[in-house]
Amino acid sequence: MAQISTASTSVKHPRSKTRIQQENEERILLAALEVFSQNGFHGATLDRIASAADMSKPNLLYYFKNKEEIHIALLTGLLDVWLAPLREISADGEPTLEIGAYIRRKLESSREFPRESRLFANEILAGAPHIGTFLQTELKQLVDEKAKILQRWIDNGQLAPCDPRHLLFAIWSTTQHYADFSVQVRHVLGLPPGDKSYYTDAAEMLDTLFLGRLMGADDVP
Amino acid sequence: MAQISTASTSVKHPRSKTRIQQENEERILLAALEVFSQNGFHGATLDRIASAADMSKPNLLYYFKNKEEIHIALLTGLLDVWLAPLREISADGEPTLEIGAYIRRKLESSREFPRESRLFANEILAGAPHIGTFLQTELKQLVDEKAKILQRWIDNGQLAPCDPRHLLFAIWSTTQHYADFSVQVRHVLGLPPGDKSYYTDAAEMLDTLFLGRLMGADDVP
DNA sequence: GTCTATAATACGATAGAC
DNA sequence: GTCTATCGTATTATAGAC
Numbered sequence: 001m002a003q004i005s006t007a008s009t010s011v012k013h014p015r016s017k018t019r020i021q022q023e024n025e026e027r028i029l030l031a032a033l034e035v036f037s038q039n040g041f042h043g044a045t046l047d048r049i050a051s052a053a054d055m056s057k058p059n060l061l062y063y064f065k066n067k068e069e070i071h072i073a074l075l076t077g078l079l080d081v082w083l084a085p086l087r088e089i090s091a092d093g094e095p096t097l098e099i100g101a102y103i104r105r106k107l108e109s110s111r112e113f114p115r116e117s118r119l120f121a122n123e124i125l126a127g128a129p130h131i132g133t134f135l136q137t138e139l140k141q142l143v144d145e146k147a148k149i150l151q152r153w154i155d156n157g158q159l160a161p162c163d164p165r166h167l168l169f170a171i172w173s174t175t176q177h178y179a180d181f182s183v184q185v186r187h188v189l190g191l192p193p194g195d196k197s198y199y200t201d202a203a204e205m206l207d208t209l210f211l212g213r214l215m216g217a218d219d220v221p
Numbered sequence: 222m223a224q225i226s227t228a229s230t231s232v233k234h235p236r237s238k239t240r241i242q243q244e245n246e247e248r249i250l251l252a253a254l255e256v257f258s259q260n261g262f263h264g265a266t267l268d269r270i271a272s273a274a275d276m277s278k279p280n281l282l283y284y285f286k287n288k289e290e291i292h293i294a295l296l297t298g299l300l301d302v303w304l305a306p307l308r309e310i311s312a313d314g315e316p317t318l319e320i321g322a323y324i325r326r327k328l329e330s331s332r333e334f335p336r337e338s339r340l341f342a343n344e345i346l347a348g349a350p351h352i353g354t355f356l357q358t359e360l361k362q363l364v365d366e367k368a369k370i371l372q373r374w375i376d377n378g379q380l381a382p383c384d385p386r387h388l389l390f391a392i393w394s395t396t397q398h399y400a401d402f403s404v405q406v407r408h409v410l411g412l413p414p415g416d417k418s419y420y421t422d423a424a425e426m427l428d429t430l431f432l433g434r435l436m437g438a439d440d441v442p
Numbered sequence: 443g444t445c446t447a448t449a450a451t452a453c454g455a456t457a458g459a460c
Numbered sequence: 461g462t463c464t465a466t467c468g469t470a471t472t473a474t475a476g477a478c
Contacts, residue, residue, distance in 0.1 A: 020443080038348065043263035045471065059444055061473065118346055121401075125339055125346070127259065128404045135408035143409050160433060166419075166426035169406060173398035174391050180342075183349045185390060187356035188364050198387075205387035212381060213434020241461080267454060280462050282455065 003133035004072055006079045025063050028053045029077070032070045037115035040122045041071055075123060075130055078116050083139070085109060086168075089146050095153040096215040099171075103206050106175035111199050117179035143168060160214045171210065178202050224354040225293055227300045246284050248274045250298070253291045258336040261343045262292055296344060296351055299337050304360070306330060307389075310367050316374040317436040320392075324427050327396035332420050338400035364389060381435045392431065399423050 017025075031052035035044040046067055050057040064070045085105035089098050110117055123131055143165060150164035178185060178199065185191075189198055238246070252273035256265040267288055271278040285291045306326035310319050331338055344352055364386060371385035399406060399420065406412075410419055 024443090040261045040263060040343070040347065042261060043347070046473085047471075056445060057472090058446085058474080062443065065473095067472070121342070121346055122261070124402050124405050125342055126261070126264070128408070132404070132408065135405055136411075139405075140409050140411065160429060162426055162429045163422045165410060166422050167430075169398060169402075169423075170395050170426060170430055173394040173402070177390060177394035181345050181390075181394070183353070184345050184356055184360075187349070187353065188361050189386060190357075190361065201384045201387050202390075205383050205391060208381060208383045209388075209391055209430060209435070214430065245461090266452080268452090277463060278454085279456080279464085283461065286455095288454070 001129045001132075002068070002072065004076050004079075004130055005134045006076075006083070006138055021063070024055070024059075027055065028060055028063055028070065029074060031055075033074055033115050033119065036071060036074060037118040037122070041067075041126070072130055074119060078120060079131065079134055079138070081109070081113070081116065082120060083142060086142055086146060089149065091149040091152070095158045096211060099159075099215070100207065100211055103171055103175065103210055104203065106171060107178065107199065107203055107206065110175050110177075110179040111196060114179035114182060117176050121176065121180045158215075162214070167214075174206055174209070222350045222353075223289070223293065225297050225300075225351055226355045227297075227304065227359055242284070245276070245280075249276070249281055249284055249291065250295060252276075254295055254336050254340065257292060257295060258339040258343070262288075262347065293351055295340060299341060300352065300355055300359070302330070302334070302337065303341060304363060307363055307367060310370065312370040312373070316379045317432060320380075320436070321428065321432055324392055324396065324431055325424065327392060328399070328420065328424055328427065331396050331400040332417060335400035335403060338397050342397065342401045379436075383435070388435075395427055395430070 028049070032044070032049045034052055035049045038044075039048075044067075046057050046060060049070070050060045053060060064073065085102060088105065089102050123129070128135055146168070147164040150159065150167065153159040154161055154164070185198055186193065186195060191198065249270070253265070253270045255273055256270045259265075260269075265288075267278050267281060270291070271281045274281065285294065306323060309326065310323050344350070349356055367389070368385040371380065371388065374380040375382055375385070403417075406419055407414065407416060412419065
């Protein structure tokens with residue numbers, strides 16, 4: 001299975017793209033994001049993607065040589081977006097503020113890019129056939145780096161003792177849940193499709209959960 | 222789309238099944254669980270299910286009239302298992318103990334039944350085409366019921382003020398994450414396939430997270 | 443670059459012998 | 461109940477005109 005990473009360049013022709021090329025590729029990727037995120041890789045058909053892009057199927061395959069290439073292009077574009085909020089965590093900041101801001105960035109990302117989140121979730125659920133290498137290298141490296149910062153805060157008594165990596169897992173899972181499981185969230189809360197009002201309560205819950213006792217371990221001996 | 226629930230009976234013929242029928246249906250469902258949970262509904266093929274069940278494709282279709290019926294049978298069997306840990310939360314217990322035990326049950330369920338968890342996750346990600354009604358009725362009702370209990374604990378000062386439903390969402394997401402995103406967890410931690418040793422640290426993290434400050438809100442004014 | 447037509451195949455499901 | 465053979469369709473991908 002072809003592996004991708006943030007470093008990989010998807011540009012086959014060094015020649016710059018024409019205006020119409022850029023527009024059409026963008027249109028295809030937008031349509032594909034919609035279809036892939038709702039149905040998974042195998043559930044998505046070129047017919048539906050072409051239809052969503054308002055384009056004929058052969059024309060679509062003029063821009064991407066096959067279905068998998070469209071999928072890979074989407075995932076590739078996603079990885080940097082996924083890493084960005086984590087990258088911003090600074091060792092120089094106040095732990096409570098840094099972690100609180102990270103949670104808000106992730107939750108905002110979940111709210112603004114639910115389709116991207118579901119695309120990512122589908123890929124992981126399927127065993128990460130395309131981004132396995134990315135997870136083992138770029139992501140692992142960044143997590144290792146940030147875990148050191150968190151560990152230092154713990155050693156300084158600024159953060160409750162815990163496994164830093166699992167703290168990150170908890171932040172990822174709780175924030176992404178509101179995008180990936182939005183249907184369940186809405187049904188349980190009795191909200192209509194498209195209603196995202198639950199994000200307000202979600203933000204409050206996560207603040208209570210993560211900033212309640214974990215922070216300021218010194219204050220509560 | 223055909224909807225199912227815990228109340229639905231999947232028995233078409235009241236006549237009791239023969240030994241060989243039971244065995245074969247069980248074999249098919251086990252194989253299908255493996256294939257569906259790894260590839261999603263559309264990614265799974267009858268060929269692979271039949272092969273995994275060590276059975277011919279027509280023979281498989283002798284027991285289930287089509288692919289969807291196998292999928293529905295799996296989901297139906299899953300719903301009660303999914304609800305069971307939540308049902309056990311008792312209003313008469315000590316809040317800390319009750320919630321701690323619930324988290325451990327959910328985490329244990331994640332560890333013991335990762336394929337079932339992924340099957341469920343795939344169904345929700347796809348928009349819950351089969352279990353939408355279940356989510357809106359049985360699950361919502363049970364959540365409403367348990368949320369009342371949690372709210373009473375909050376009112377009594379035994380639990381930090383928060384939205385009870387979102388507390389449940391946080392428990393669901395963090396525990397299920399270790400089954401649904403196990404590939405990512407392993408890759409980030411640098412563990413080999415099949416290694417589930419991270420569940421120890423996971424349990425500790427969740428205890429710290431959920432039982433740290435949330436409980437005994439009175440103790441920390 | 444875009445289209446119609448179509449090739450090639452994968453897949454769900456059935457027919458019918460045993 | 462189980463099998464081989466096969467049908468029908470959906471879907472990926474290409475050929476070739478414009």
